[in-house]
Amino acid sequence: MILDRSTAPEFQIPKEISFPTPVIRTLSNGVPIYFIPTPEIDAIKLEISAVAGLPDENFDKKLVPSFTLQMVMEGTKTKNAAELDDFFDTYATEVEPQLGFEHQGLSILTTKKHFKTVLPVFRDLLTEAVFPEKELVKRKKQKALSISIHKEQNGHRASSLFRKALFGENHLYGQIAEESDVDMFSREDLEEYYHKELWTNPEIFLTGNIEEDEMNIIIEAFENLPVRHTQLSDPEAFNIPSHKIREEKEKSVQSSIRIGCHMIPKTHPDYHYLLIFNTILGGYFGCRLIKNIREDKGYTYGISSSLGGLKTADYWAVMADVIKEFSDKVIEEVYLEIQKLQQEPVPSDEMETVRNYMVGKLLTQFSSGFDLIGRFKSIHQAGLDFSFYQAQLELILSFNQEDIMAVGNKYFKEENMVEVIVG
Incomplete structure (x- = not known):
């Protein structure tokens, strides 16, 4: 059989991931x-x-x-x-x-x-x-x-x-x-x-x-390693709502910005929706924050948002180094992009782009045995198992516009945010 190399293979998205049981x-x-x-x-x-x-x-x-x-x-x-x-x-x-x-x-x-x-x-x-x-x-x-x-x-x-x-x-x-x-x-x-x-x-x-x-x-x-077994309590953490910190540096031409708040842990049923919202907003190079603040306005070379990886005190943050005089404007634009995702349905083509990106990124996290044990360790220490990733894949494949608006309105409230500007 001769392969027809003029035609690209059919694009397929897997419906499940098979993991070995440790x-x-x-x-x-x-x-x-x-x-x-x-x-x-x-x-x-x-x-x-x-x-x-x-x-x-x-x-x-x-x-x-x-x-x-x-x-x-x-x-x-x-x-x-x-x-x-x-x-x-x-x-x-x-x-x-x-x-x-x-x-x-x-x-x-x-x-x-x-x-x-x-x-x-x-x-x-x-x-x-x-x-x-x-x-x-x-x-x-x-x-x-x-x-x-x-x-x-x-x-x-x-x-x-x-x-x-x-x-x-x-x-x-x-x-x-x-x-x-x-x-x-x-x-x-x-x-x-x-x-x-x-x-x-x-x-x-x-x-x-x-x-x-x-x-x-x-x-x-x-087996003869001296160890200490003890029941430890997880420390609670609550940020001060609407807390703003500005540290001026006269000689700086750029300012570093951090915006964020505490979020739900990986064990929460809304976590995967939160991850999708974050990806659309600031989690990949084609995200809303990049298109607005980097490409359209030129305020920064790079801006991103991410979810922290802590067990009981997970958090969400936006990070950027921006032209100093546009610091306040960048913060305004971040909140504007959050509001758009809360109020306006994400276009279908953007949803498919994000869906394909997130599936690809998820699968690349398991390319070797060393990746597998690393991923297992991170979810095990959060009180989960490999079913976490299967659930994540299923939600990535099935999320809709209403899911994005709902999670945005539920967790992204400006009055809960901490803002830091240094520069």
């Missing part, structure tokens, strides 16, 4: 392993993820968790920093700290061939780090300089002030690091956190070409 094993110390086998890839990725944050009484030592994870590669009881770097480089292995508001941990990516060799050294990073004082002093100086530089960057400063306004300065997610914070903790604080707090409610996420003997090695390596 294999779940629970170690004797209560740590669960979630494993997605990928025998076609001779590589292995393992990530141990724990709950982030410090006890309330250590609020002034907010940098301790990130410093602890970033310093585990500075030396263990058996290898110094240079030896660790050489070892992992020799075996083509990547070790990365995973830092986030809600979860933190370490990941390792290596070849199947070298996995049994590198795993014991990786395991030592979890309990045998020594935190050399000399390296701590060096990292503190670097961090203080980094904080100072970021404060002068409009975008970084605007994001920090936005989080502070959204969550409050006493909330884990609303803290802003200052140069003085690097002097608020010592090496002993890192050691205490490392041994008593770091591995709180840990989980292991695993993918790759793993056979039973390798799984047994993993179980043996981690």
